[in-house]
Amino acid sequence: MSHRLPEPADSPAASGPPPGASPGPAPGGHTHAGHVHATGPVENLARYSRPAVVGLLVLAALATVIGAILLWPSHAERPLPIPFQAADGGPIRTVDATVISQSRADCGTLTPGTATTAYPAIAATGGPCIASVTRLTSGAQQGQYVVLSIATNRTQTDDVPGQPSTKGLDPNAPMAGQPDLHLDDHLRLSVITDPSGTLRYAFYDYQRGTPLIWWALAFVVAVVAVATWRGLRAVIGLVFAFGVLGYFTLPSILDGHSVVGVALVSSAAILFPVLYLAHGVNMRTSSALLGTMVSLVLAAGLSQAAVSSLSLTGLSGESTRTLQLYQGSLSLSGLLLAGFVIGTLGVLNDVTITQASTTFELAAVPGQSRLGAFRGAMRVGRDHIASTVYTLVFAYAGSALPLLLLFSVAGQPFSSLLTGEEVAIELARTFVGGIALALSVPFTTAIAAALIAPPSPEPGVARP
Template structure:
C-alpha cells in the first residue's frame, strides 16, 4: 500500500507471528535532490562568474604594475631633516651610556669625542640644571672614544621673568619636553656632523631599539605559528610580502609622481590576491572572500573620496604632511590622504570577509537546507561581527589620537569646534569610511559565498573547493 509522501509500505510476517512494516522510498527522480538522492551541484554560473571577475582583477593589477612601476631616473634628494651639514645623508652611530651626573649646562666639550671620560671636564653639581651624560661610541670613525651629551631639565627652562614657565617641584628634575630620558647602560644612536675643522660633533638622535624589536618580533612569530600552525606561518610570509610591495613598489611609485590613488589601489589588490591565497589556500571559500574584499575596497575608495571632498579635509595638519609638502610640492596631499584611507582599510576588510566566507561555508556544511537559509544564518554571524569590528575600528583611531584629544580637552574651546578640526576630521572620516565599508562587505561576501556552496538536503552540505 502507499502512504502520503510517495512511500510504499509492505507487511512482513515473522516466525513469532508479529508483523512489522518495512518502508520503501521511491526511486530518485530526475531532480534527485528533491528527495535527498545526492548533493545539489555547485552553481556553475556563480563559480565561473567569480573566476572570471578575479581573472580580470589579476590582469588589471598586472597592467597597473606595468604602467605605475617607479622610474629609475636618478636618486631622490634627501629631505632637510635627514641631511647632514655637508649635504649628504645623516650619519648615525651606536653608543652606550656609561655615566651620568647633574651639572651646569653649556659645557664646551659637549659633542666632542675624547679618549678618556676625564677629559670631558664634567663637574657634578647638586640639583644642576642639566644631566651630563657620558656615552661610549660603539661604532663609526671614533669607535671606543667618549662623548658628553647634555640634557636640560625643567629647572633649566624655568624662571621668574614674564612669559617663562613656573617651576613645578614635582617635575623640576625631569628632562625638558622633547628631551630624552637617558640612563646608564642605555644603548642609543648619535648623529655625527662634520665640524669646520673636519672633526665630528655628536648629538643624541634616537634610542637603539634593534635588539628589543627583534625579541618582540620573535615572540610575535612564535605566538602566531604555535596557535595557527601552517596557516599562521603562511600569514607571516604574506605579511612580509605586503611590506615588500609597499617598499619596492608603492612608495617609490608615489615619489616618481604617479597618482597615489592608482598606486594604492594597485598595491592593495596585489597584496590581497597574494596574501589571501597564500594564507588560506586556493579554494572557492578564499575566492569568495577575495572578491568581497576587492569590491568592498573599491567602495571604500569611493567613500573616502566623498568624505574628503564633503568634509574639505586638506591633510596638512600633521608635521609629517607639512614636511612632505615642503620636500616635494608635486605630490597631491589629498591623493596621498585618500591612498592612506584605502591601504588602511585592507586589514579590517580582510578580517571581515574571510570570516564571513568561512562562516558561510561551515554553516552550509553543518546542514543548512538551502543557499537562502545559509545566507540568513551567516548574516546573523555577520551582524555580530559588524558590531564588534566597529568598536575595534573607532577605538583604534581614538587611541592613536589620544595625545591630541588630551590637548583638546584643556583647550577651552566648544566641543563642536574641536571635533571639526582637520586632525580630528581625518580620524573621524577613517572611522566612518571603514565602518560603512565593513557594513557593505558583510552581505556582499556572504551572498557570494552562499552562491558557491553545495547543498545536500539529506546529508548536509559539502562546501565547494575545500
C-alpha cells in the same frame, strides 16, 4: 520460498561493508590501494560557480598586473628634505653609543659633543644639567667618549623674564623635548663635521633594533604556536605585504602617480597571495577575495566623497606639510584617500573570510537552502560588524589621543574639537571604514551563497 528478515541497525550488514570488502571513500577523500587520502573540506559548488569565479579573478589579476606596469616606480634618487640632511647635503650620519655614567654638573662647565680618547673628568657639583658620558661603539672614533649635556627643569626659573615657570614640574627631570637618558641606554648619535674638520655628536634617537627583533620573534612564535602552519603562512604573507608597500607603493606615490590608483593596485597585489597563503586555494577564499575587492572599490569611492564633502586638505599634519614642501608634486588629498583605502584592507579581510567560511559551513548542512545559508551567515555577520566597528573606532581614537589631550588643555569647545581637520580626518577614516565594513558582509555572503549548491535533504527531511 524463504523470506529474509531485515538486518538489525547495529549489525555488520547494516552498519558497514561485509568482511573483506574494500572500504568506500571517506567524506572529503578518495581511496587508493586501501588507503584514504584527505582532500580538505568538501565544497558543493553550483555548476557555473568555478569558471565564473576563476574568470573574474583572472580579470582582476590581469588588471592588477597592468596597473602595476603602468604605475611602476622609477626608484630614482631624490634630494633629501632639509630636516633629514646633514651639513654637507647628504643623509644624516649616525653612530652607536652607550651611556656609561651620569652626574649633575653646572651647564657652563661642560663641553658636550666632542669625542675624547680619555675618560672625561666632570666635576659633580649638583648643578642643573645632567652630564651623560657615552662610549662610542661604532664609527670612525669607536671606543672614544662623548659627553651629552641634558638641561633639567631647574634651568627654568620664575624670576627670569620670558622663561616658563617650574611650578608643577619635577625640577630634576629633563626639560620638555630633552631625552631622559639612563645608565646602559643604547643610543644613536648624529655626526656632523664642523668647518675645522672636527666631528660633533648629538643625541639623535634610541637604538631599537634588538628589542624590535625580540618583539617580532615573540609575535611570530605566538601566531605559529596557535595557528600552526596556517599562522606561518600568514606571517609570510605579512612580509610580502610590507615588501609591496616598501618597494612599489611608496616609490610610485613619490613618482607622482595617481595615489588612489597606486593604493588599489597595491591592495589587490597584497590580497591575492596573502589570502591564499593564509586560507588555502579554494572557493571559500576566492569568494572572500571577490567580496574584499568589491568592498575596496566601494571604500575608494566613499573616501573620495568624504575628502571632498569635508574639505579635508591633509595640511594639518606636520609630516604631510613637510612632504608637500619637498615633494611638491604629491597630492595631499590623494594621500589621504590612499590612507583610507589601505587602512580598511586588514579589517575587510577579517570580515570577508569569516563570512565566506560561515556561509559554506551552513550550506553543507543537509536540507539547507541557499537562502537559509545566507540568512544564517548574515546573523553571524551582524555580530561581527558590531564588534569590529568598536575595533575601528578605538584604534583611531587611540592614535589621536595626544591630539585630544592637546585640545582639552587648550580649552577648545567640543564642537571645535570634532570639526577641526586633524580630528575630522580620524572620524572620516572611521566612517568610511565602518560603511565599507558593514556593506562587505552582505556582498561577501551573497557571493558565497550564489556559488554553493546545497546538498539534497536527507530522506524524510523536508527542505526548509
